Amino acid sequence: MSAATTPTPTPAGVSPLGKVVLALLAVVLAGALAFFLLWVTGVGPLAVDWIIETGDANIEILRFIAAATGVLLFTVPAAFVIIYMELKLIAQMNLRVGPDRTGPWGSLASLMAGLKVLSKEDFTPRGVDVPVYTLAPAVVFLASVMTLLVIPFAPGMAGYYMELGLLYFFAASGIGVVGLMMAGWSSFNKYSLLGGIRAAAAVISYELPLILGTFGVVLLAGTLNLGQIVENQAGWMWNWYAFQQPLALIIFFIAATAEAGRTPFDYTEADSELVAGFATEYSGMRFGFFFFAEYVNVFILSALTVTLFLGGYHTGVDIDPILGFLGVTTPVELGNIDPGSLGPWLLAIPFLVPPILVLAVSGLIWMVKSEWGIIKSLVVGFVLTNLLVGAAVSFWAIFSFEALLGLLVFFGKSFGLVALFVLMRATYPRVRIDQMANFAWKWLMPAALLNIFVTAGAIIIVREYFS
Amino acid sequence: MTTPREQVRSLDDPEVMVQTPGTIYDTIPPLTPRTEREAEFYDVGDGEMLVNLGPQHPSTHGVLRVVLKIDGEKIVDLDPVMGYLHRGVEKICEHGDWHHAISNTDPLEYAASMFSESLPVLSAERLLELEVPRRAEYIRVLAWELNRISSHALFIGWLALDLGGITPILYGFGERDEIVEMLASLTGQKLLFNYMRIGGVNGDLNHDFLSRLGDWMSRAGARINDQATLMNENEIFVNRTKGLGVVSREMALQYGMSGPPLRATGVPYDVRRAHPYSVYPELEFDIPVRSDGDSYARYLLHVDEIKQSLRIIDQVLHQMPDGPVMAKLPRLLRVPPGRAFAALESPRGQYAVYAVSDGSDQPFRFRIHDPSFFNLQAVVPLTRGHLLADIMAIMASLDPIMGGIDK
Numbered sequence: 001m002s003a004a005t006t007p008t009p010t011p012a013g014v015s016p017l018g019k020v021v022l023a024l025l026a027v028v029l030a031g032a033l034a035f036f037l038l039w040v041t042g043v044g045p046l047a048v049d050w051i052i053e054t055g056d057a058n059i060e061i062l063r064f065i066a067a068a069t070g071v072l073l074f075t076v077p078a079a080f081v082i083i084y085m086e087l088k089l090i091a092q093m094n095l096r097v098g099p100d101r102t103g104p105w106g107s108l109a110s111l112m113a114g115l116k117v118l119s120k121e122d123f124t125p126r127g128v129d130v131p132v133y134t135l136a137p138a139v140v141f142l143a144s145v146m147t148l149l150v151i152p153f154a155p156g157m158a159g160y161y162m163e164l165g166l167l168y169f170f171a172a173s174g175i176g177v178v179g180l181m182m183a184g185w186s187s188f189n190k191y192s193l194l195g196g197i198r199a200a201a202a203v204i205s206y207e208l209p210l211i212l213g214t215f216g217v218v219l220l221a222g223t224l225n226l227g228q229i230v231e232n233q234a235g236w237m238w239n240w241y242a243f244q245q246p247l248a249l250i251i252f253f254i255a256a257t258a259e260a261g262r263t264p265f266d267y268t269e270a271d272s273e274l275v276a277g278f279a280t281e282y283s284g285m286r287f288g289f290f291f292f293a294e295y296v297n298v299f300i301l302s303a304l305t306v307t308l309f310l311g312g313y314h315t316g317v318d319i320d321p322i323l324g325f326l327g328v329t330t331p332v333e334l335g336n337i338d339p340g341s342l343g344p345w346l347l348a349i350p351f352l353v354p355p356i357l358v359l360a361v362s363g364l365i366w367m368v369k370s371e372w373g374i375i376k377s378l379v380v381g382f383v384l385t386n387l388l389v390g391a392a393v394s395f396w397a398i399f400s401f402e403a404l405l406g407l408l409v410f411f412g413k414s415f416g417l418v419a420l421f422v423l424m425r426a427t428y429p430r431v432r433i434d435q436m437a438n439f440a441w442k443w444l445m446p447a448a449l450l451n452i453f454v455t456a457g458a459i460i461i462v463r464e465y466f467s
Numbered sequence: 468m469t470t471p472r473e474q475v476r477s478l479d480d481p482e483v484m485v486q487t488p489g490t491i492y493d494t495i496p497p498l499t500p501r502t503e504r505e506a507e508f509y510d511v512g513d514g515e516m517l518v519n520l521g522p523q524h525p526s527t528h529g530v531l532r533v534v535l536k537i538d539g540e541k542i543v544d545l546d547p548v549m550g551y552l553h554r555g556v557e558k559i560c561e562h563g564d565w566h567h568a569i570s571n572t573d574p575l576e577y578a579a580s581m582f583s584e585s586l587p588v589l590s591a592e593r594l595l596e597l598e599v600p601r602r603a604e605y606i607r608v609l610a611w612e613l614n615r616i617s618s619h620a621l622f623i624g625w626l627a628l629d630l631g632g633i634t635p636i637l638y639g640f641g642e643r644d645e646i647v648e649m650l651a652s653l654t655g656q657k658l659l660f661n662y663m664r665i666g667g668v669n670g671d672l673n674h675d676f677l678s679r680l681g682d683w684m685s686r687a688g689a690r691i692n693d694q695a696t697l698m699n700e701n702e703i704f705v706n707r708t709k710g711l712g713v714v715s716r717e718m719a720l721q722y723g724m725s726g727p728p729l730r731a732t733g734v735p736y737d738v739r740r741a742h743p744y745s746v747y748p749e750l751e752f753d754i755p756v757r758s759d760g761d762s763y764a765r766y767l768l769h770v771d772e773i774k775q776s777l778r779i780i781d782q783v784l785h786q787m788p789d790g791p792v793m794a795k796l797p798r799l800l801r802v803p804p805g806r807a808f809a810a811l812e813s814p815r816g817q818y819a820v821y822a823v824s825d826g827s828d829q830p831f832r833f834r835i836h837d838p839s840f841f842n843l844q845a846v847v848p849l850t851r852g853h854l855l856a857d858i859m860a861i862m863a864s865l866d867p868i869m870g871g872i873d874k
Contacts, residue, residue, distance in 0.1 A: 094637040190518050194540070194855070263631060264703050272526040272629045273856050427697075429704050430631025432856045433540060 067160055071148040076114075079295040083110035085415070086295075086422045093426040117288035125188065125281050132186035137282065137289035139179030144297045147172045151303050152227045154313045154406030165226040166218065169304065170211055173259070176293070177203040180268060180278050183290070187281040195277025198433060199268040202258055205440035206265075210255035212448035216248040216455040217241045217308050230312030237316035242309040247451045249309045251444055256301040258436065261294060262421050264428040265436055272430075302417035303410070310413050313406030354385070361385045508546050514538055522551050526629045526859045529869030531843075533858070540854045545847060552873035560833040565591050565665060565800055568830060573659040575837065575871040579618035580659050581610050581650075582813035583871065586835060588663040589744065589809035590822035594802045595665070602790040603667035604746045609783045610650065610662060611811075612776040613680075616687075617646040618814035619769045619776075620694070622866050626766055627698055629859040630707050638694040642687075649679040666794035680784075687777055695770045708762040712849040712861035715760060723841040726816025727768045728865055732760035738812040749786070752779050762864035772814075801828050815839050815866055837871035 038044035055062055084099070084107055091098025099106030124130060149172075150165035152158035162168050177199050184196015220241060221229045233240050242249050258265035269277030279290045306312060362381020366374060392404065431439070474484040500506035511517060521532035530551035536544040556575060560568040568587035575583035585607070592599060624639025647657045652675040654662040662669050698704045714724070719732045729736055737754045739747045755771035757764035804826040810819035816838025823832040842865045850858045 090633065094634050095641055096637065190516060194518075197539075266631065267856070270631060270856070272631060272859055275524065426634050428632060428701065429627055429707060430856070431703055432707060432854060434854060435706060 064160055067149060067158075068146070072145055075145050075148065075292070075296045075299075078299050079292045080110045080114065081415075082295045082299055082418055083113070085418065086425070089419060089422045090426045093423070114288065117291070118285050120284040122284035122286060127188040128281065129186035129188070132182050133281075134286075136179050136183035136186060137286045137293075139182060140176050141179075141289040141293045141296075143172055143174075143176035143179060144293045144300060147300050148296075148303075150226050151300070151307055152230050152312060153410050154403045157403055157407065158227055161225065161227045164224045166214060166224040166229075169226075170207070173297075173300070174203070174207065176297070183282070184278040187278070189281050191274045191276075192278050192280045195268050195270075195274050195280070198270075198274075199261075199278065201433065201437065202261075202265065202268065205437050206255045206258040206444075209251050209440060209444035209448045210259055212445070212452060213248045213252035213255060214308060215448075215452045216245045219452070219455050219459060220244060226307055230307055230314070233311040234314050235318045237311070240309065240311040240314075240316065242311075245309065245451070245455070247447060248455075249305070251448050251451065252309070253305060255440075255444060256305060257421065257424065258440070260297040260301050260421070262298060263425040264431045266425075266430060267433050267436070270430055298418055298421050299414060302414045302421065305417055306410065306413040310417075313410040315405070315409050354389075357389070358382050358385045361388070508534075508536065508544055511536065512538075512543075515543055520858070526863070528625070528862070528867055531867065531869055531872075533846075535855070535858070537855060540856075542850055542853055542855060542858060545850055545858070547843065547846060549869075550873055552869050554874070556874045557833050557835055560587070561830055564828040565802060565830060568833065569663060569665075570659070570661050572835070573661055575835070575874065576813060576815070576818070576839075576868050577658065577870045578621060578868055579614045579814050581614035581662065582811060582818050584659075584661060585611075585663045585811055586809065586818065586820040587822070587830070587833070588665050589811060590807045590820050590830075591665045591800075591802055593807040593809055594805050594822070594824050597666055597794055597796075599794055600667055600791045601746070601788045602671075603792040603794075605783050605787045606668050606672060606792060607663065608745055608747065608750070609780060609787075610653070610660075610668070612779045612783070613646050613650060614660075615814045616773050616776050617643040617650075619773045620646075620691070622769050622814070622863075623694060623698070623766065625866075626708075626762075626860070626863045627704065629863040630704060632698075632701075632704065635694055635697055638690070638697070642690060642694070645679070645683050649676055649683065652676045652679060664793065665800065666796045667792045671792045684777075684780065684784075688774070691770065691773050691777075698766070705763060707856075708766060708860055708864070710759075711762045711853075711857055712864060713759070713761045714845060714849065718845070718848070719760070722845050724816070724845060725838045725841065726813070727765050727772065728842050728845070729816065730755065731757045731764040731768050733758040736817075738810050738817050742810060744809070744811060750779055750782050752782075762860050765864045765866075799828060801826065802830075810836075813838060815868065815871075816842060818871075835871075835874060837874065839867040839869075840872045843867040843872060 035044070038047075087109060088098045088106070099109035102108040102112050124133065147169050149160050150158065150162050150168055152161075180199040181196045184192045184194075184199065187193070217229065218224060221232050223229060229241075237243075261268050267273075267277075269279055271277075274280070279287055282290060358378070358381050361384050362377045362379075365381050365384070366372060366377035369377065372380075476482075476484060500509060509517075515536055515538050518535045518537055519532065520535055521527040522530040527533065532548040532551065534546040534548060535542055536546075556571055559571050563571060565587055569584050572586050573580045573584045591597075620639040620642035622639075624636030627635035650660060650662075651657045652673065654660040654669070656662075714728060714732050716732045716734060719729045719734065725736065733756055735754045735756045738744070739752075740754055752775045755768055755775060757768050802824040804824050806821070806823050808819065808821050810817050812818075817836065818838060819836035821832070821834040821836070822830050825831040843862075846858070846862055846865060849861050853861070
């Protein structure tokens with residue numbers, strides 16, 4: 001106690017930071033030397049040429065790998081947004097505030113929850129079947145993520161335009177239930193086992209109406225290529241298959257709720273009956289994968305509903321006749337408007353549009369965030385407007401206007417459907433498993449079959465007598 | 468081929484010796500059954516499996532443990548195991564004086580403790596043949612009915628939560644929160660009020676309580692309707708509860724059930740009318756009765772009772788007389804020797820006590836009748852043969868409170 005804390009003498013040699021710098025320096029030097037040697041001997045250019053040629057020859061594989069990586073990366077923010085949406089929307093229904101601590105309006109709550117799950121211990125209980133137990137979350141997560149590959153987000157923006165896209169979608173998403181059963185069986189827990197078996201029962205009951213529900217659309221479109229199905233729905237809103245196949249849309253949406261394991265069909269992890277169902281024994285990021293997969297599944301099924309029935313990335317408004325009516329004679333390529341044709345109004349763009357945009361954005365902020373003053377709202381609005389305009393302009397430059405519009409429309413529709421899923425969760429109790437099987441076999445299946453027969457008959461009649 | 472090894476203790480149950488080093492895959496040799504019923508229950512047939520529901524399970528409402536024998540999803544048999552919350556309240560009451568019994572019986576019915584804490588009060592008053600001031604009686608009725616509403620609102624939410632709906636529980640808790648805050652400004656506590664006193668109540672009405680009460684009364688009816696509409700008009704909820712767990716009139720009487728489960732079978736038995744106490748004879752209210760006896764009828768009955776309680780509160784507030792809230796009593800209370808039976812209608816049924824006094828300041832015997840215990844007994848015959856999800860709907864609709872059951 002009496003001995004004061006004497007500063008410990010630093011050991012001779014490099015400091016901890018110095019060690020890192022030295023190691024990095026060595027790596028950089030070695031790299032530079034190798035680079036120099038490669039270019040002097042002429043091996044380097046040859047290798048680069050070879051890589052480029054191989055890439056050119058196998059562009060499809062490269063494209064697939066890039067798309068798969070992009071899709072995998074995309075799921076993370078999508079799941080975070082959906083989780084936040086669910087927290088906030090259900091809170092509104094429940095007379096609560098919901099998350100409001102981390103980030104503006106609590107928008108980082110789901111991110112923080114993800115980080116928490118990531119940092120928790122990945123516990124393996126005694127008695128589990130270790131390889132199966134470890135693989136199950138990966139199977140569930142990948143099965144739901146890989147289905148995103150074939151969904152066209154915007155014109156020219158699909159992971160992979162597959163001719164049998166719809167078939168691939170159902171094949172890939174069908175693997176998910178294998179993962180659930182793996183988790184249920186390997187966990188060595190009776191509640192998990194019941195959850196896994198319930199998942200299998202649900203798939204047997206609901207995959208059939210889900211797939212049969214899409215047959216009407218497939219018959220009308222004449223293709224399984226999702227990109228082509230979306231293109232068929234271009235133009236006015238009544239070209240959407242939702243208006244030609246309303247029964248199929250209802251069947252598909254109900255079956256999709258069951259397929260995603262959402263309330264009122266969330267019996268696989270019924271928290272008041274089976275504690276947490278198949279995920280009872282999971283913790284840490286393994287549980288996180290199940291959790292993520294559930295929300296990714298919600299998004300994917302909404303996206304597929306939009307793709308098949310609600311016109312995909314099309315706005316539902318045919319712009320050409322309107323332009324024609326307004327006197328714009330040539331079909332305008334919105335990406336290539338000549339600003340010079342505006343004449344003196346060109347001056348309005350730099351002088352009028354930015355202030356109006358800033359005022360609009362900051363007015364919105366001021367209305368929502370009532371405790372902020374006008375000045376603060378204006379400053380934040382200015383910064384936000386700049387960011388938004390910068391992002392929009394660069395996106396326009398990269399992808400052209402259609403891609404941006406398509407992306408916005410597609411995500412708007414998809415998240416609208418996700419909101420519907422969330423509201424259903426806040427409203428309904430759980431359906432009992434025998435009621436759900438009854439409903440699937442006695443109502444949805446016959447309705448789906450009827451839909452197929454009526455559609456096929458109508459197609460034949462139209463072809464024979466009206467064309 | 469494995470060579471037989473020496474006997475070692477199983478890792479799961481140190482009492483059990485197993486041949487190989489014990490793993491959790493080892494079957495534990497069954498204990499010798501003590502009763503015929505145990506022998507029948509633990510004889511697990513082909514394809515059947517025993518599942519422990521509780522004591523730490525989200526939907527057993529406390530620390531009830533139910534051993535289920537299931538065949539797939541179907542419940543073949545079940546065996547409720549009680550006593551995880553046993554504290555010997557009756558014995559504790561016999562060791563403190565009559566005033567201590569009030570705070571000791573408080574946590575019995577922890578969702579509505581205004582009722583269980585009234586047991587020693589009512590029984591001692593009967594033994595003392597005491598005249599309680601009328602204002603105190605009216606305040607008691609006010610507190611009881613408020614607490615009944617808070618308990619019923621919670622019941623409705625719990626029932627929906629056990630069926631998988633997440634919104635009604637928050638409506639119920641919103642209602643309960645306001646009432647509990649209100650009672651906290653009256654009594655100083657939110658959960659275990661300790662407000663009733665032998666000969667009156669602890670403290671008169673205050674401004675904070677009355678302003679909160681008036682504020683809440685102005686919108687209580689609409690809020691209860693909101694919560695009920697969310698469930699009554701919900702196809703899934705109605706399908707899950709209608710025709711489920713049907714208690715017949717005979718069975719309810721046989722099992723000694725009381726409260727909403729009894730009234731849902733068509734028996735209009737309510738202690739407030741059958742054996743009137745306090746100022747209930749002066750108040751105007753109906754005893755809601757349903758005839759179906761299923762979970763849905765029990766739920767609807769709770770909604771009806773909330774409306775009747777609102778009616779009672781309205782009358783109490785209009786008829787509240789002026790005067791003292793405490794009778795004049797000696798500080799050291801010696802209750803004359805004798806026996807007294809006092810009963811009152813709690814949100815879960817007839818809460819009663821049979822008290823014996825030997826003339827000292829302590830009760831000689833304090834025997835508590837808890838309605839949850841009798842209502843919960845019905846869960847065994849009601850659930851047999853149903854699906855796993857139904858046990859939650861049935862148990863939640865019987866509304867047991869484990870504090871009173873385990874005592």
